[in-house]
Every structure is written in structure tokens, then in C-alpha cells.
Amino acid sequence: MDSDDSKRLLELLSARRAELIAQWEQTVAASLHGRLSTVELGRELSELYDAITEALAAGGLAGRGPEYGVVRSLLVELSRNRARQGFTPTETAVSVFSLKEVLESLLGGSVEEIRAYLQFSHLLDDLGLFTVEEYARTREEIISAQSQQLLELSTPVVKLWDGVVGVPLVGTLDSARTQVVMEKLLQALLDSNSTHAIIDITGVPAVDTQVAQHLLKTVVAARMMGAECVISGIRPQIAQTIVGLGIEFGDIPTKATLADALRHALVEIDKAASTRAAGLL
Amino acid sequence: MSDRVPVLKIGDILLVSIQVDLEDQMVLDLQDDLSQKIVATSARGVVIDISALEIVDSFVGRMLATTAAISRVLGAETVVVGMRPAVAMTLVELGLSLGGVRTALNLELGLGYLRRAQASSPENR
Incomplete structure (x- = not known):
């Protein structure tokens, strides 16, 4: 029964291959509003078409079966490309459904043909769903890669x-960023053999107890490795908030600008260097 | 029967280089050995090198603070050198800040600090 249907389908699909592909291409192109070149589309669709015919020839109408491996990998590629180029899920799935x-x-009107068509339609539904799934997965990947990038971009040392x-x-x-900042800072201290670190918070929009806590943690960790930290870039508004909230930075030096902090660090280094220069080491 | 951590003497500075993960008994032995040796050699400074340690738990963290306090009582200053970034982060998460313990990035900087500290102390003037 199943094999009968697929044989009938196969005959239909291979007999009128050129015509069907051309029509398919036309329908898809119309739905994409010319945002993809017809050459590229034509190549994609004819590859897909041939893969589907081959899978039908191998027997079976189960879209998730082993015969459809090639079809699925083509669909994965198609939906990935669509997702990257910014097409909507509908525009992606329509390539299959059309x-x-x-x-x-x-x-024609015969019962057999209609039954075969229905079977094929089930298959295409399944493949269409697979395309949408793949599309969503690609978007997820893009999003997580971007947030990772953002995290790295926003914490240079x-x-x-x-x-x-x-x-x-x-x-x-937040705590996730503090973790990244801390990791990068401590590693940089080690790599560059630095004894001083300046944390500039000019770009931090607001300092509350939570943020102060994170800053303190970073400073304490750097101290345990043997480096001194200075916090700089405290705007007048922030200074008022810090005092208003009763946040204590303890004995951690804080400066208004990065220049002040750098001067402070250089003076400290100079102190150490001058005693060393006096022939003590 | 556990190994002991060697305590090496360089001039008037004692060097403790911890190379293996510490068991609790070793920590206690080390504290014992170190305080004996400070008295025996009348050392002025102690350097504890933990650059080989990948894991420092709260017990070892406390030991570092206690050892520093003990040596200070005996007249020697302690510098902990070579703490790894991951270890520092773990200790912060554990809520330990090693307050009162001098730290340095590496052995060289630690020794330099001790020499300077001794040179500027009133006894040597």
C-alpha cells in the first residue's frame, strides 16, 4: 500500500521534474519577494527535489526515517541560511510547503492519486516542521553566540x-559579569606581572549595594594575589549615592578620574622602585 | 604517615614552597615546623609559595592566616606568593579575604617586599 503510493508519486515526480521544479521555484520566489537570487533558489530547490525523489525511490514516506538523511541535511542547510539572512520562519517553511x-x-480526480497526494502531503508537513525546528535552533545559536560576544567585548583588560x-x-x-571581569583581571595581573590594577567605573550607570559588593569581591581577589586595586571614574552623582546608601569601600583607594588613579598607582610603584634602586634588592 | 612540607632557609628568610595538595595533618605539621624553625633560626621573614596549589579550601585558607599571625608574634613577617586566579576567586566566594596577610604576585616580588620591609624597619637603621 505504502510502496504503491510512493511508486505512483515517484512516477509523477520524475516524469514532470523540470516543470514541477520551475513552478515550485516560482511560488517560493513570489513568497520571498525577490530577496534571494533565482539562481541560488533554483539550485537549492532542485537539489532538494532530487533528494526527495531519491528518498521516495529508496522507499518509505517517513520524513524522520534513515532514507531521508540527505533531505534533512539539505533542509538544515536551507533553514540555517534563511535564519542567518533574516527571513521569517514562515518564509523558511514555505519553501517546503509550496x-x-x-x-x-x-x-487528477482518481482516488489513488488523491491518496498518494495525501501521503506525500503528510511527508511534506513533517519536513516543513523539521525546517522550522532547525530555523529556531539556528536562531538560538546566533543569540547565545552574540551574548557571549557581548560579555567578552564589554570587559577588556x-x-x-x-x-x-x-x-x-x-x-x-551582575554576578555573571563580575565573574568574567574577575577572571580576566586576575589572569591579566599574572600575565603582565602587574602589581596595580585600576577599575574604572565611568561607564557603570548606577552603583547600588549589589554592584559595590561585586566590586569589593574583585578587589579582595586581586589583593589576595598580591596586587593593589584603585577604583576610579566615580561621578559626583555616584559619589552621592554611595554615601547615601552607606556603602563602605574600606581602605580601597577611590579616585574621581582615571588620570588620578594612574598617578596614584605610579607614585606607589615609584616608592617601591626607589627603595629598590637604593641597592636593597 | 604523611609527608612534611620542607621549610628552607635563605639568609634570614624562610621559604615554604607547597607543591602538593595539603591534607589536614600536613597543614598542622607545617604550622608546627615553621614556628619551631622561626625560633631556631631567628628568621625575620617567611615566604609561603602556593603557586602549585590548584585547590585551596577554607581550612588551608585559615591556615595561611593563622600562620601569618603566628610568625608575626614571633617577629617574622609572612608573605603569601603566587596565588592562582582560580584560587583567589574560590576564596572570595568562600568569604575569606586573608586580611592581615601580605601577598605578592610571585616569589621575586615577595622577597623584594620582605627585603624592603626589613631595610626600613628601625632595628636596621
Whole structure:
């Protein structure tokens, strides 16, 4: 029964291959409003068409079966490309579903043909769903890659002077970012053999107890490794909030600008260097 | 029967280089050995190198603070050197800040600090 249907389908699909592909291409192109070149579309669709015919020839109408491996990998590629190029899920799935429409117009009235068509339509539904799933997965991947990138972009550690590294913080500090900042800062201290670090919070929009807590943690960790931290870039507004909230930075030096902090760090380094220069080491 | 951590003497500074993960008994032995040796050699400074340690738990963290306090009582200053970034982060998460313990990035900077500290102390003037 199943094999009968697929044989009938196969005959229909291979007999009128060129015609069907052309029509399919036309329908899909119309739905995409010319945002994809016809050459590229034509290549994609004819590859897909041939893969489907081959799978039908291998027998079976189960879209998730082993015969459809090639079809699925083509669909994965198609939906990935569509997702990257910014097409909507509908525009992606329509590439599969419109084959039904094309086939429908060729349908004769016989019961067998209609049954075969229905079977094929089930198959295409399944493949269409698979496309949408793949589309969603690609979008997820893009989003998580972007947030990872954002996290890395927003926490650079720069060397300001021999023995001084700076961390210009931009954006709100939450515990995930603090973790990244801390990791990068500590590693930079080790790599550059720096004894001083300047954390610049000019780009941090607001400092509340939570943010202060995160800053303190970072400073304490740096201290345990043997480096001194200075917090700089405290705007007047922020200074008022800090005092208003009763946040204590303890013995951590804080400066208004990055320049002040750098001067402070250089003076400290100079103190150490001058005693060393006096022939003590 | 556990191994002991060696305590090495360089001039008037004692060097403790911890190379293996510490068991509790080793920590206690080390504290014992170190305080004996400070008295025996009248050392002025102690450097504890933990650059080989990948894991420092709260017990070892407390031991570092206690050891520093003990040596201070005996007249020697302690510098903990070479703490790894991951270890520092773990200790912060555990809520330990090693307050009162001098730290340095590496052995060289730690020794330099101790020499300077001794040179500027009133006894040597």
C-alpha cells in the first residue's frame, strides 16, 4: 500500500521534474519577494527535489526515517541560511510547503492519486516542521553566540603602564559579569606581572549595594594575589549615592578620574622602585 | 604517615614552597615546623609559595592566616606568593579575604617586599 503510493508519486515526480521544479521555484520566489537570487533558489530547490525523489525511490514516506538523511541535511542547510539572512520562519517553511501547492494543480480526480497526494502531503508537513525546528535552533545559536560576544567585548583588560592594568567597566555589573571581569583581571595581573590594577567605573550607570559588593569581591581577589586595586571614574552623582546608601569601600583607594588613579598607582610603584634602586634588592 | 612540607632557609628568610595538595595533618605539621624553625633560626621573614596549589579550601585558607599571625608574634613577617586566579576567586566566594596577610604576585616580588620591609624597619637603621 505504502510502496504503491510512493511508486505512483515517484512516477509523477520524475516524469514532470523540470516543470514541477520551475513552478515550485516560482511560488517560493513570489513568497520571498525577490530577496534571494533565482539562481541560488533554483539550485537549492532542485537539489532538494532530487533528494526527495531519491528518498521516495529508496522507499518509505517517513520524513524522520534513515532514507531521508540527505533531505534533512539539505533542509538544515536551507533553514540555517534563511535564519542567518533574516527571513521569517514562515518564509523558511514555505519553501517546503509550496511543493504541495504545485503538486495539487497537477492532481487528477482518481482516488489513488488523491491518496498518494495525501501521503506525500503528510511527508511534506513533517519536513516543513523539521525546517522550522532547525530555523529556531539556528536562531538560538546566533543569540547565545552574540551574548557571549557581548560579555567578552564589554570587559577588556588593558595595560596602562608597566605594572599597571586597567579595567574600564561599561554597563551594569551582575554576578555573571563580575565573574568574567574577575577572571580576566586576575589572569591579566599574572600575565603582565602587574602589581596595580585600576577599575574604572565611568561607564557603570548606577552603583547600588549589589554592584559595590561585586566590586569589593574583585578587589579582595586581586589583593589576595598580591596586587593593589584603585577604583576610579566615580561621578559626583555616584559619589552621592554611595554615601547615601552607606556603602563602605574600606581602605580601597577611590579616585574621581582615571588620570588620578594612574598617578596614584605610579607614585606607589615609584616608592617601591626607589627603595629598590637604593641597592636593597 | 604523611609527608612534611620542607621549610628552607635563605639568609634570614624562610621559604615554604607547597607543591602538593595539603591534607589536614600536613597543614598542622607545617604550622608546627615553621614556628619551631622561626625560633631556631631567628628568621625575620617567611615566604609561603602556593603557586602549585590548584585547590585551596577554607581550612588551608585559615591556615595561611593563622600562620601569618603566628610568625608575626614571633617577629617574622609572612608573605603569601603566587596565588592562582582560580584560587583567589574560590576564596572570595568562600568569604575569606586573608586580611592581615601580605601577598605578592610571585616569589621575586615577595622577597623584594620582605627585603624592603626589613631595610626600613628601625632595628636596621
